[in-house]
Amino acid sequence: MGKAYRIGELAEVTNVSKRTIDYYSQIGLLQPLRTDSNYRLYDEETIHVLGLIEHYKKLNMPLHEIKSVIELVKLKSTENEQVEKYVDQIAEIMKHLEAEIKEIKPIMESLNDKQRELLLNKVSPQGMTLAHSLLLLFG
Structure with a gap:
């Protein structure tokens, strides 16, 4: 998996608020892994995905369209x-x-x-x- 980030670390690295990351996780834009103690962990790919989300948001693309694009990119x-x-x-x-x-x-x-x-x-x-x-x- 590479480096794993807790939500606070991810927020700091990407300059995206914890609240926004949490929302993106709730709507399925991000898929965190859960630890045995129920912490959410995010992988390196999440940083790339957050960059894509921010890019498409700047183009005023709705989140549901962004989700579709990211799902297709992930399929590779x-x-x-x-x-x-x-x-x-x-x-x-x-x-x-x-x-x-x-x-x-x-x-x-x-x-x-x-x-x-x-x-x-x-x-x-x-x-x-x-x-x-x-x-x-x-x-």
Whole structure:
């Protein structure tokens, strides 16, 4: 298993509150192991999962969608059905991003050139990485 973390240690390492970790465990986003004395222990993979959750939350993705993505990532299966589900999930994420872009477009158009340039500079590296990844995946 590697290093095992109690909830307080995990909260400190990941900068995510114990309350949030507890909630994620309750809804099935995290699967702690239970010790004989009923302590919850979290493995190294949990740190990665929490990073994914935070990433998708920044994209305003609902927790139920995040849970689906994480379940698919954990499967690490190349079976056609699993790959198809994963591609469907990516398509859902893309629809979600498209809706976000449509919402922000009028706001962007109301900004002056300097404000717009500042915002685009923040998004451009991530956008280019995403576009490149999509081309590799679907190209």
